[in-house]
Amino acid sequence: MKFDYDLLVIGAGPGGLAASERAAGYGARVAIAEQDSVGGTCVIRGCIPEKLMSFAAEFSDNSQVAAGYGWNQAECAFDWQQFIAAKEREIHRLSQVHNQKLEKAGVALIKGKATFVDAHTLDVAGRKITADKILIAVGAKDVKPEIPGSENIITSSQLFNLKQQPKHIAVIGGNYIPVKLAGILNNLGCQVTQIFLEDHILSAFDKDIALAVEEGMTKRGIQILENTAVKEVKRVGDELDLILSGKNANILSVDTVLFARCRTPNNSGLGLEKAGIQLQSGSIVVDEYNQTTQANIFAVGDCINRINFTPVAIAQGRAFADSQFGNNPHTVCYEYVPSTVSSHPQAATVGLSEAEAHEKLGDVRCYCSRFHPLLHSLTNRDEKTLVKLVVDSHSDRVLGAHMVGEGAIEIIQCLALALRVGATKKHFDEAIGIHPSIAEEFLTLR
Template structure:
């Protein structure tokens, strides 16, 4: 290391999950580390992403649980929801988690700089508030991403919408809400606000939500939106938004209009590289503004790396954490390794919930040719008495040649919990026979993963 030549051995730009992990692990090796964060420690996930979103999912579920409890003998009268009370408690927990990130960094010896840092050159950064410049031998870009919005020229009236950033600051549940988008963020918030009592419409340019997921999973979630009372409008986009005395009016590409109180745009995310000065450091970006990196998260500049959402590789918090850890171990810990982005489990906290790991049926056929499919669709035992008609769907994607499990897909209650465990087996290369030889745990929904025996055959036309 060259502590005498530079102010720091490592300078991390961004205090999200990936940057915090990298900075902490590097500092524990004895490196002199600084981390600049312009907003709050914890990044998107902790402050305005998966953590507060999951709390909102829980909040929206309780009303349904109260109603369904009558089937099990409970009588609950006068139940009501106080959004202000919930938000106060949620933000108190977010503050606590953010403080833990801050404390863990300081305890590891990381210098925290509460300013925005921008490149001057490949080894120099300017701190925007103080105007001070600092130098570092190695620099890690971990600035994450942010919601993408069309320009006012592309969508007149776009200034009247909110994004997934502002949704966590809403003081009240709107009576009417329109969600634009069909990805996991759009789907999750459509369910959240429907569960909190809003009249929700989801507008999506495609035919079925969750593009990129297995087709059977997409269909199950699409139907689940309708069952939750969400009005789903497909193959349409926004033409313009107008504000009047009665609220907002959306004109769709179909010519139809929708009246609403609030519009949540969830139509994609983009890397936080604008204004960062990557061009001054010579760091290459792709056409979407993502930092281009190799398998070891190294950019085209030998002393600069990038991890997490800013790279556009896989926008998941645990992935960013592992990428950051791998970087720190490789560059400072003498233990080189790289993040393996295959067979990463993921979830969509829709209702029904999605848990998935590995390849979709279509992708498996494209990559491996002949495959075997196993499916099951059943009403969970829990719903036998409560009047809930929702079902659980499971699907196994198996390579025919050697029976290796290529994909496991679950749509139903606790799908995320199931898929985390199943992912261990899939990652290890388990076969269908390994699943078959595992004794079922009864009574549980998860037992269906090891009891499917009949290959699915498409119906004859």
């Protein structure tokens, strides 16, 4: 049977873009279907706008630090509307860059929602298109809690497009997404209350890291309400009343409520059943080569719900293209994938937490240091940096590296490579660092 394309990709997010461009580079006839702007969640309503907002928030810290170094403090105020407009221009520019890359690679962009007709045929905005292989890369979507008044709650996607800056915002959730948004909004001048069910924030992270971030957020003025649930959100004039239960049962009045605790695979409405594609708990079932239960159909990214990070989706997309079109079958290794919290203070981690290492190996050693960074030696801020290594007592291999403080994201990114190639504590001890720097603290832990 002759097909319109060798590969048809559903979704122009990071995974779909990476797969389509690489497959086209191998000579495949490729098309990509997208109903929204090119770039996916990451570019349009995820990590890029979030990071830009985090940069904006950092200037609040910088201005406070500057005073300690002799800079006269001038009147400084954040303009929400100006930032939103600038952010939109940058997102549009990035989306256009991805459009140009697709055109240069020879990938056809087909605008419209794609649904399956059968295992080799998609309906895209009323047009029937056939392909030898199909890749699903539709990502994930925001969800709201199923509570009365949820229509009054915004998601992270909506946050980045608010016309007015919140005065007092309640952030629901304690994982890395709501934690970093709470820290960003606080630094931008919003009054922030964070509400979550767990004993402390970042329950999936090393506990020392989680507690250090929580302490830093509290010092910055964020109200933390742990072991607490939101039962209902009522609109009262211009205010929203949150009916709270649990440890902090009460009524909290705010002007904005943000739910950013979780996202769900964006797999509904694709007609997957017509192609014989199996789901498990809403996620597309794939094997180690990202092949679904239909031999010619594959899936990558958040819709398969493995590690939902942009670099992982890109790696999956490229591995798929290499395997199917480049005569180079290989899989993605999910060990030592670093994760970050662009919170204030920022944190990053790679590898096993202390608790995970104890559970997996039993006998481990931990090296930890908490100190006042040199940057704040001339300021009045009670700022602490924490660095931690988790080490296998038998092999001396470093199993985890964790950090809270300025530079955590960039430092842990580099340490991820060291851990992946099997660096030992002895290697860390023998390495010579750059002085004075925060990164050298990882090399002096005893």
